[in-house]
Amino acid sequence: MAERLRTEEMIMNMGPQHPATHGVCRLILTIDGEVINDCVPVIGYLHRAIEKICENRTYAQCIPLLDRFEYVTSMSCNWAFALAAEKLTDLEIPERAEYLRVIMAELNRIASHLLCIGVTAMDLGALTPFLYTFREREFILDLFEMTCGQRLTYNYIWVGGVSKDIPPEFIPKCREFLDIIDEKCDDYEKILTKNPIWLVRNKGIGIIPEKMVHDYAISGPSARASGVNFDIRKHDSYGVYDRFDFDVPVFFGCDCYDRYRARMAEMRQSARIIRQALDQMSDGPVRAKVTMNFKPKPGEVYSRIENSRGEMGIYLVSDGTKKPFRMRARGGSYNHLMAIPEITRGLKIADLVALFASLDIILPEIDR
Amino acid sequence: MELAPVFSWLYDLLLSVGLGITLADIVSLVGIAVIVFGFLCVAALFLVWWERKVSAHIQQRYGPMMTGWHGVLQTIADAVKLLQKEDITPNAVDRRVFFWAPVVTFVCAFAAYVVIPFGDGLIVSDLNIGILYIIAITTFTIISLLMAGWGSNNKYALLGGMRSAAQAVSYEVPLTLAVLGTVLVAGSMSMNEIVISQQGSTFFGLLPRWNIFFQPLGFVIYVIAATAESNRTPFDLPEAEQELVAGYNVEYSGMKFAMFFLAEFINLFTVSAIATTVFLGGWNGPLLPSWMWFLCKTLFMVFVLMLFRWTYPRLRVDQLMEFAWKVLLPLAFLNIIYVGVLAKWLNW
């Protein structure tokens, strides 16, 4: 009897349409019961050839494309591209524009982390925190709508500054948001941080040791949850980040739980930065004198900024014409998804969902 | 044929009209079945609406608002919509198993109501093994989930079915043991006897003599196991949406899906009704009519289970098993020993 009884591995397709893959990602899982033996990510369902299209657009026309590169934190994407183009053009960015960029990027980071934490909770079966975080995210989106008329793809940070100044009612509204966000963060922590089920589902799950962080170039909060003290805003400062006083929260648990805590701590730090930026900001122009069809000098540049889910890099080659010769965008999720097969080996299907959510993988950034 | 007093007048009436004994039997049974069926359908529809409202208010939303007063007719509209939907049977399914699975679920969910005492004398049939019967018949639901999972010929459904089988078998044990404590006290498995054993007051008249006050541990074990039995968060693994899409019912559509859905809510009502009967004193209570006490307590239990669902994340499948066998089961045994000692000491 014992010889006749045998078990087989089963191949299961998770995706392309699956509620836990945050977009159209397909994971081919080889499972033994509930245990994952192998995982092969299949991507490309959202490939829009942004890099190729950018080669046929002027620099100003590239900015809206970069919005679509990663639509959860479009501000940062805009900024990364603008930064690269500015490095090649020697533009003097007005100070007010620099502050506005910081405020918008940090607000966007909070919105993105709120989304991530809410979605993580939802993927683990708790729908309620998701709606709580979306309530605050809504507030931020209203602020963005007030600023640039858009709620998702902003096209706000342009080469040479920002597209327009903020309306006068923005600052009081923003301060109102900053007043509640810390308290709301406490609320989320009350619901999640010490919840025993949350703990058993996240603690010790999806361990990313420090070596793997280096090998797979994992960045952002996910790297800082594995004990890597590296934040581009601090250690390779861009914009006016060197004028602010903020901490880089580093955790050493390497698991989903610490990635969640790193995001939580980062939201508080972002709020701190915005407060300082609002205090320091002075009046002035918000855009440098730059024409629509400006021509940067020939050269190559790699600019990178700290996005909410890792390093957002733009590699730009200019040949002196009004169009980029080659533009390459690099998002954090790309490397995170690449590392997933190695992290998941031996985990349960339910852990994969937790891991996927805690790494905050967004598919458009991968498929481009 | 032994019927509860409230139904025997119907039986007598039919006899006096001149029907034969066999015919009167059949007619009165059908009549009772229709009444229970009608009540449960209304209850299930109400619970669906209530769950939506409770979840909405927990999440700072309104929930359904447009259909009727605060959307009270929303579930009926949904049911009508589901009735009109095309009943899709995928090609690859095992047709017989696929067809019968929702039927078995539905029938089992209803069959439990034979022995539930809705009020003083309001019981379809007071079986002397009432509680055993309920536990047996509700376990039967699992077979239907397994049927749905296997018959759908879908990997997600299969995993969901497997999970539900494993989960139900594990949680059945602490659940039964928790209920056993009350049987020890009542000295009978009849539902009515259990309720009657909880009449009167205790602690110098301060507290009603409900089992919950003597066996709080048993009650807690029961509630946890019952949450698992009714497949609700934090134990909703069989249909874990984010992992298995929808689990065992992923291939079902239209009315077949609605049957699963309604059966789930009827099960929710069942476990709450059992909790009321064995732990919360059943229909006992002052002033109000007995059926109203029963309904209030049951709905309160339903509300507690809903609160669980909308506040907790979900456990993982192995953690779920561990919890059942390593935590709940020893505690349940401990509870039985404690009840035994207590019963001896208090000389029940």
Next chain:
Amino acid sequence: MTKEELTEYIKDNFSGEPEVIENDQPEPYFIVKAEDVVAFSRFIHDDPKLQMTFMMSLSGVDTGERYEIVYNICSYRLKHRVFFKTILNHEKPEVDTVLDIWPAANWYEREVWELFGITIRNHPNLTRFLLPEDWDEGFPMCKGWVGKDVIPFPERK
């Protein structure tokens, strides 16, 4: 280390002959021969004073006359960066994989193979992943590539 120190250090300690590109960017930039790529990568990755463990990006570039592969590497621990590129001809573009040194290069190299047609030697899994599996219209990121149904974008005046 500053840019100059890094440049000097790498030039002094690496056995090959990396060519330095002068530019006004804050990081040193080298041109490495295609056959030296693995050795150079190994050197900057393992050297205790460089510790270039973090691959920021690997991009292919088609300049029209030749292919380039650009490696953007940084160090998490020492917070400095080194860029280098290798130049490949159009006739036989081939380069060795750096997958063993930076596992993160896996998908970047697949992408270079898929979109530029540059052969990556010793890569274990060169299969299509961004483009459809039945793609037969060549290598879309190359300059001058025109697809079957590409509508040119109107020029801005």
